[in-house]
Amino acid sequence: MGELAALRGDDATARDLFRQVVDADPTSIRDRLLLADALLALDDPAGVIDLLAQVPDVDGVLVRRVLAARALGQNADATAAADALGRRVRLNLDLGLTAHAREEAMYFLGIADDPAMALARAKVNWDLQHEIEDARLLLQAAQAEARVLPWRWWGSTLVSNWHRSASCWQRCRRFMYSEEAARCCGLAVWVLEWPVHGGWPYE
Numbered sequence: 528m529g530e531l532a533a534l535r536g537d538d539a540t541a542r543d544l545f546r547q548v549v550d551a552d553p554t555s556i557r558d559r560l561l562l563a564d565a566l567l568a569l570d571d572p573a574g575v576i577d578l579l580a581q582v583p584d585v586d587g588v589l590v591r592r593v594l595a596a597r598a599l600g601q602n603a604d605a606t607a608a609a610d611a612l613g614r615r616v617r618l619n620l621d622l623g624l625t626a627h628a629r630e631e632a633m634y635f636l637g638i639a640d641d642p643a644m645a646l647a648r649a650k651v652n653w654d655l656q657h658e659i660e661d662a663r664l665l666l667q668a669a670q671a672e673a674r675v676l677p678w679r680w681w682g683s684t685l686v687s688n689w690h691r692s693a694s695c696w697q698r699c700r701r702f703m704y705s706e707e708a709a710r711c712c713g714l715a716v717w718v719l720e721w722p723v724h725g726g727w728p729y730e
Contacts, residue, residue, distance in 0.1 A: 528544050529541045529544035529545040529548065529561060529565070530561070530658070530659040530660065531659070532544060533561075533564070533565060533568070533659075533663075538565050538568040538569050539569065541561075541565040541568075542562065542565040542566060542569060545558060545561045545562035545565055546562055548562075549562055549578075556582060556583075556585065556587070556588070559578055559579065559582060559588075560587045560588070560591060561660070562578060563575045563578055563579060563591040563595075564591070564660075566578065567591065567594055567595065567598070570598070572594070572595035572596070572598035572599050573595075573599060575591055575592070575594075575595035576592070576595050576596070576599070579591060579592055579595075584611070586612060586615060586616075586627045586630035586631075586634075587629070587630045587633075589608050589611060589612040589615075589630075590612065590630055590633045590634055590637070590638065592604075592605075592608050593605050593608045593609045593612065593637075593638050594637055594638070596608065609638055612630075612634055612638070613634070613638075613639070615627075616630075616631050616634050616635075619631060625651050625652075625654075625655060626655075628648045628649075628651040628652035628655060629648075629649075629652040629656070629660075629661060629664065631644075631648040631652075632645045632646075632648035632649040632651075632652055632664055632668055633645075633664065635648060635668075636649075636664075636667060636668055636671060642668060642671035642672040643672055645668040645671060645672070646665075646668040646669055646671070646672045648668075649661075649664050649665040649667075649668040649669075650665065652664065652665075653665050
């Protein structure tokens, strides 16, 4: 439910729901990262630093630490973490690895400021996994690359305009656990099947 709240732009509710999950299972890194994303959306980078202080330096953790440190003006910490993450990303790309494509897309989108690479890695990631955050990341990367519509606008119109990509949505119902999630997935599939600079469903 936290993912759906974040999809709707209700970051406060998403934060509260993710915090409940983290409290119930403190060992879940994925849920900590989802909570970190909600905290970043709520302009609480200090909360992100505290949340991830004792978490291993996996790629997803480093991405959020860099974003939080930058927001706090901790440039030395942000640069060190960004450099470490950049080395990992380049190594993964050189070796042709795909296991961390989600984090690589986030790195290129939010840290390296390379939306073209962000979109490329988000597409690779979408081939591997189909969580709500993967659909959202794909749409965010496509929006950054094409400079079309703000993500919040996409999120606010999913319910009322999903029929514009109904065929994509129908295919997504097979593996998404709610219809609202399937609508987001349908838009993500639309991104993959139409050129980035044309054929947008809501231009």
